[in-house]
Amino acid sequence: MAGSEPAVLVLEDGTRYVGRAYGAVGTTFGEAVFSTGMTGYQETLTDPSYAGQIVLMTAPHIGNTGMNDEDMESRQIWVAGYVVREPSRVVSNFRAQRSLDDDLVAQGIVGISGIDTRAVTRHIRAAGAMRSGIFSGQDFALSDGEQLEQVRSATGMAGRNLSAEVSTPEPFTVPAVGEKVGSVAVLDLGVKTSTLNNLAARGLDVHVLPQMVTARDVLELEPSALFFSNGPGDPGASDKHVELLQEVLRAGIPYFGICFGNQLLGRALGLGTYKLPFGHRGINQPVLDKRTGRVEITAQNHGFAVEAPIEGTFDSPAGFGRVEVSHFSLNDNVVEGLNCLDLNAFSVQYHPEAAAGPHDANYLFDRFLAMITEQGTETTSAQKEGE
Structure with missing residues (x-):
């Protein structure tokens, strides 16, 4: 379940979206991209192709089926960060072994919830995928300029061998x-x-x-x-x-x-x-x-x-x-x-x-x-x- 601490998603062009911490608390950087799947979030998270990316889910409600060992696509979660609108408050699938939030915390995946993911998606569709960062915990208190400077100093995807x-x-x-x-x-x-x-x-x-x-x-x-x-x-x-x-x-x-x-x-x-x-x-x-x-x-x-x-x-x-x-x-x-x-x-x-x-x-x-x-x-x- 999403935490009570504030968090912010900062894009390379200076656009900011304030929400609540989800998963691990801290700071992370990656290319902001969106995924349009309405199901299969566990497969997305554990797909190594998403390494180096902060993944935004366009489906508004994420986490209701929990996580299990059988559907893992690799040995770990690979996304650099995770963005959702509304995390599920309960896990309701009989195959679930733990909650999505449990795995995000255990593997140190910094996320954010409670933002208008539709607005972020529309912005990325217009402006393009770009470097981004999620800030929660002590780094949330950094000034807007300091956070943006860190985002712009992060490594982009072009020219990168992962x-x-x-x-x-x-x-x-x-x-x-x-x-x-x-x-x-x-x-x-x-x-x-x-x-x-x-x-x-x-x-x-x-x-x-x-x-x-x-x-x-x-x-x-x-x-x-x-x-x-x-x-x-x-x-x-x-x-x-x-x-x-x-x-x-x-x-x-x-x-x-x-x-x-x-x-x-x-x-x-x-x-x-x-x-x-x-x-x-x-x-x-x-x-x-x-x-x-x-x-x-x-x-x-x-x-x-x-x-x-x-x-x-x-x-x-x-x-x-x-x-x-x-x-x-x-x-x-x-x-x-x-x-x-x-x-x-x-x-x-x-x-x-x-x-x-x-x-x-x-x-x-x-x-x-x-x-x-x-x-x-x-x-x-x-x-x-x-x-």
Whole structure:
């Protein structure tokens, strides 16, 4: 439950919103962004892609289903701060093991409640995502100017590489469920548990690798495919990951990337990336699949995007053959997917694992599996012909 102490959210442009402390009391800084999901706040909080961001929930009532161990998407809460309008006074879900406030306090997540989140959202939509800070406790007494100076001195998201902060420190394996059909090397740039479970459920041994591994480390595993996960930060600051991907693509290993992995495929193909005004975050983002003409409602969390022509095909500037944009946003025509026509590689900007929903894009894991099995069949046939 929200505390009685006063708190203030201060944006980089000097806009201020006074409310009450929620979660831990103290001071925190991060990029202010909003998430439009009406449910799934636990998955949002524990999604490593939100590292470095102060997340505002546009749904007015948050916390009624509490928190549990089963729905954790990673080992901890990653948001830099949390903004809600009205915290639930009670926990009413039978699966709850504790309250949201309990976890925020235990993990030191500074938050604020009791402000007009609709007004903040409208302001960010107009002015763009920006640096921000939440002040409660002794720092609430600082002058407006002192608080604003601290916010403006904080590190912005552009040019920031956060992979090392969220990636697993040691490799580990999630075994295939049922009959094993192959293996996949997952570069953990901030991967969610639901993603790993979806891959394992399709008969793949999932080898999760720290973000600092080399292409040689990946190839020594002899995986059936490579997967780049979601993650926080600026794709323009991940040159080593781009070089790793290029080397593995040249080796003929199939590839699937989501979110950050889509942006890094774009860079590996020689395309540029850019920062969006306020990004796409939430579980109700409409995307058009150009191949089927079907509109998918998707879960998204990204502040950067790939630069590429929506229509037609084009040659990869980095020499990887023909490429097409496979999906795009129906809100603003942002690139939402890439498909390589001369390589076994594709990616999407959204989250097909989509906990806590929607599940419109879950078929992409099946497409990835089909790519792996087809590549295996072709390899086996070629070996027999060679004999």
